[in-house]
Amino acid sequence: MGGGRCLKVAFGMESDEMLIDAHYGDSEFFAIYEICKDGSIKLLEKRLNKAKDFKEKEHGDPRKFKAVVSQLLDVDVLAAFRMGPNFLRIRDKTNKVAFFTRTRDLKLALQRVVENFDELWEQVGEKKRAIEKPIVEE
Template identity: 85%
Template sequence: MRCLKVAFGMEDDEHLIDAHYGDSEFFAIYEVCENGSVKLLEKRPNKAKDFEEEHDEGHGDPRKFKAVVSQLLDVDVLAAFRMGPNFLRIRDKTNKVA
């Protein structure tokens, strides 16, 4: 059976983050399988949340992109209400779907 791992950017235990994905409090990692089963695997803290973005880069700092993606190497899909400028980097430079 084929499954995908999906990382939802979360604000708290009940709400998706309504800000940039990299600002999530944590990532809720789910396994979603082709038979329709959905299973919460873990709540992974976002170690890049307080990443100090350089003034010149602001949102979309490529260093923050690397810090977020490096925490989610085992995940297939990154999901949130809002994706920042790094969305294009995720699409173009990783094997992830945002």
């Protein structure tokens, strides 16, 4: 990994330069980057979205949500221009942090992650600590 504190971020992509203007699960591929506190940015891989052609029974199908997240188990942050109904499931039921870039331009989206690094780092840490806590039955 790069300089000290780093996050692994998956961007939902339509093309090499543009984030998808649709649901995250409809991305053509995920651009996986390592983004570090020192501002360094490294493309790790482009991962084909195997859930793209998933036949949903309903809009925001929870099975599609599982199919998308299962491809990104090694990622800390899911970055998107926008997300659909499954965004709430990602936020509430996974150890992933969702980040809205508010831009479709990949270069600008990467810069926004760098600008928000400390907050994202903290959110990722909270998610990881919550998972490590033992579940106490009443």
